[in-house]
Amino acid sequence: MGRAAGAWWAEAVSDYRDRDRDSDRGGTGDAAGTAAAGEYAALLERVGRDRHALGLVLTGSRAREGTATARSDYDVYLVAEDGAEHGPLAAERRRDGLLDVVLLPLTEFRAHALPGSGTEWNRYAFTRAEVVKDTADGLIAELVAAKGRLTQAEAAESAPELLDAFLNSVYRCLKSDRDGRSLAARLDGADTVPYFLGYAFALDGRVRPYNKYLEWELRHHPLDRAEWAPDRLLPLLGEVLSERGPRAVRRLFREVEPYARARGHGPVLDGWGDDLELMRGSESGSGDADGNGNGNG
Known part of the structure; x- marks a missing residue:
């Protein structure tokens, strides 16, 4: 279930830090895992305070229990109000060893990975993905669920x-x-x-x-x-x-x-x-x- 308004990110950050400690313990990439968790936590806090950020979806190995390693980054889809992708939220786009953040306006996110979008190859990214931030009416979770299974x-x-x-x-x-x-x-x-x-x-x-x-x-x-x-x-x-x-x-x-x-x-x-x-x-x-x-x- 996604979280909407409020300081939801405090709970989310705590959850992911606990999860990272369990997955990284004893690995050779502990420092990288800790750094990634810190960057992700900071992202959650920034997004949590931005009313133009409608949703945040975590996918990749960090969303699938038991598949993450100490070297795993955080794969994130950040959904913005239409037009807001050109504002301050544009700075959240990144792709490196710690975070992979794809920023999409709501209209584009609606069609992304669905038939006819040209990005059908990306559909499994939303199967068992975790909606971390959602709108009050649960729209982001609804869209993610539609992408994650075939009708x-x-x-x-x-x-x-x-x-x-x-x-x-x-x-x-x-x-x-x-x-x-x-x-x-x-x-x-x-x-x-x-x-x-x-x-x-x-x-x-x-x-x-x-x-x-x-x-x-x-x-x-x-x-x-x-x-x-x-x-x-x-x-x-x-x-x-x-x-x-x-x-x-x-x-x-x-x-x-x-x-x-x-x-x-x-x-x-x-x-x-x-x-x-x-x-x-x-x-x-x-x-x-x-x-x-x-x-x-």
Whole structure:
């Protein structure tokens, strides 16, 4: 819950200093962590006194418990009244080893990271972000929540597109492997990973996490499918990126196909026609049932 008017920053500063002491203790970056906490505390106090600062959102590792290190900076979105971003608040913009402060006017913040904004790549920043300062009516928290999850309509639109892109990369990977193009196969295999993850998370109405937070997200907020539990899925994704990539890609496809059909995406799969046989591994000359092709053909 965000905090609105009043000396809310005193409580916030105390919370973060306690948190920093716990995360920094015993690390080699204690001094850097302490300096970052001090800079962040000073920012909170300044923002708390500025009526033109509508909201402050903490994201990055400092907002995700257990991911911060002694060297972690504070990633902050500072939301200003429209027009106020050109006033004194402009001095709060910075990016260094202690603070990364992005200042946005309210109108721009409303659209930021949402479809059509051009900054869709930044959407996960708001998943599980912490609203530290908010307006009296909770507007900033409402906007952050909308960025942090897919709407039902967004998930319904994006999931089939992500599945189709995943299938395209699977096909290209396995075709290149069959034809002896090992480098192309590995590159195409790597391309399957972001599309697979985007699809898997979209089915849960969730934004695909940045790679840095993938393991944390899977362990703290598992996907709704036992086969994609972190201790099983993460090694499989690692194998996709290895020399055994094509075999792992085929395994991944075989896990996706029945689930995709159960979720109503059979037409996307069937649109690939006979190429599904190559993906499944039943095409003559494409390798054994586990996808161990001989690179010829």
